[in-house]
Amino acid sequence: MTANSNYKLYALPHSLYSGKVRSYLRFKRIPYEEVVSTLRVFLKFIVPRTGVKYIPVVQTPDDVVVQDTTEIIDFLEQRFPQPSVYPATPKQKLVALLIELYADEWLLNPAMHYRWSFWHEREHINDVLEHFGMLLSPHAPRALRRIAGKRFCKPFSGALPMLGITARTIPALEAAYLLLLDQLNRHFARYPFLLGDRPSIGDFGLMGPLYAHLGRDFHPKALMQSRAPNVYAWVERMNSTDPQPGDFLADDEIPATLLPVLSGMFREFFPVVTDTVHRLDSWLLENAGRKIPRMIGEHEFKYGDVTEKRLIFPYSQWMLQRPLDFYQSLNGGAKAAADDLLQRVGGYDEMQLKIRQRVRRQNNRLIADASPSIPDPRSA
Numbered sequence: 497m498t499a500n501s502n503y504k505l506y507a508l509p510h511s512l513y514s515g516k517v518r519s520y521l522r523f524k525r526i527p528y529e530e531v532v533s534t535l536r537v538f539l540k541f542i543v544p545r546t547g548v549k550y551i552p553v554v555q556t557p558d559d560v561v562v563q564d565t566t567e568i569i570d571f572l573e574q575r576f577p578q579p580s581v582y583p584a585t586p587k588q589k590l591v592a593l594l595i596e597l598y599a600d601e602w603l604l605n606p607a608m609h610y611r612w613s614f615w616h617e618r619e620h621i622n623d624v625l626e627h628f629g630m631l632l633s634p635h636a637p638r639a640l641r642r643i644a645g646k647r648f649c650k651p652f653s654g655a656l657p658m659l660g661i662t663a664r665t666i667p668a669l670e671a672a673y674l675l676l677l678d679q680l681n682r683h684f685a686r687y688p689f690l691l692g693d694r695p696s697i698g699d700f701g702l703m704g705p706l707y708a709h710l711g712r713d714f715h716p717k718a719l720m721q722s723r724a725p726n727v728y729a730w731v732e733r734m735n736s737t738d739p740q741p742g743d744f745l746a747d748d749e750i751p752a753t754l755l756p757v758l759s760g761m762f763r764e765f766f767p768v769v770t771d772t773v774h775r776l777d778s779w780l781l782e783n784a785g786r787k788i789p790r791m792i793g794e795h796e797f798k799y800g801d802v803t804e805k806r807l808i809f810p811y812s813q814w815m816l817q818r819p820l821d822f823y824q825s826l827n828g829g830a831k832a833a834a835d836d837l838l839q840r841v842g843g844y845d846e847m848q849l850k851i852r853q854r855v856r857r858q859n860n861r862l863i864a865d866a867s868p869s870i871p872d873p874r875s876a
């Protein structure tokens with residue numbers, strides 16, 4: 497045991513993925529303290545202990561250090577199993593895993609757009625820059641943090657085109673986000689969380705984009721409050737320091753209000769993540785033994801009717817493997833129930849995808865599994 501017996505969350509107040517773990521720690525009532533991830537903290541702790549430059553990172557009182565929100569939550573679920581954030585029933589567990597994937601890997605887009613496309617709104621952008629300036633020091637005067645923040649934020653503000661967020665796609669991106677807000681607003685009018693009275697891994701996933709950027713930055717927060725007050729109330733519920741969780745809905749029920757959200761996810765995001773799997777498959781064949789980079793070239797995708805290009809992120813396959821493995825492990829009545837749900841939301845064919853070259857995480861990096869699980873059809 498270290499002198500301090502609390503868990504530590506290395507994070508930043510405005511960091512997307514930090515919001516996911518923070519709300520989880522609060523929900524589980526795990527005593528923790530939040531450490532502001534300044535450059536010094538990155539240099540002295542995060543990089544030496546994780547080998548990578550991401551937040552959030554959790555350090556346990558017995559000095560285990562875990563990086564990646566999904567791994568952090570799964571690690572803590574072992575230590576604090578009750579109440580579980582994974583539903584025990586097949587449809588609910590599948591939906592929770594799918595929504596975590598969607599939030600982490602796709603709703604990053606509206607989050608990034610609504611943070612970085614509003615430079616002309618002074619209050620909005622100053623707040624963002626002052627938060628980035630915390631990398632220098634959270635105690636530096638606001639004006640100084642704003643100046644430092646301008647430098648530190650460049651890799652993020654400059655990332656929009658790499659994510660396919662351009663003048664051409666922004667109208668469709670905004671339309672898709674407003675539609676999602678309306679759908680979730682209807683859902684949260686009836687249910688406190690996605691699957692009833694208890695937040696699931698899907699809720700925590702959604703808290704990344706829907707809190708740090710879309711429910712916290714000035715411009716999108718005002719939009720969420722006026723257009724989707726029930727979503728904003730959910731954000732506040734998810735951040736509560738005194739959570740009062742109940743149970744998931746009985747009988748493996750999936751609320752009808754979630755079906756349009758799932759349909760939208762399969763329509764908009766699944767073509768992208770499916771193509772990511774195909775592109776990574778080819779990349780691994782051509783680059784056997786090489787380290788998997790964070791991005792492997794670019795591919796075309798569609799927002800609404802507009803075709804654009806974005807970078808390909810192999811990590812998305814790792815996240816996809818979770819719901820896919822779970823679904824493909826089902827049989828009997830559980831599979832039939834999941835199939836029926838998938839048919840109704842236009843996701844049945846998508847979920848039959850067989851991943852030939854699986855990936856896993858080792859020492860906080862993505863690596864290819866030793867041997868492909870299915871032979872290469874091209875070598876036949």
Ligand SMILES: N[C@@H](CCC(=O)N[C@@H](CS)C(=O)NCC(=O)O)C(=O)O
Nearest residue numbers: 511512513514549550551564565566
């Ligand atoms: N998949 C990772 C993503 C972590 C991540 O991208 N964190 C952001 C901050 S919210 C970051 O550290 N970005 C640094 C970078 O992109 O270089 C997770 O779930 O933890």
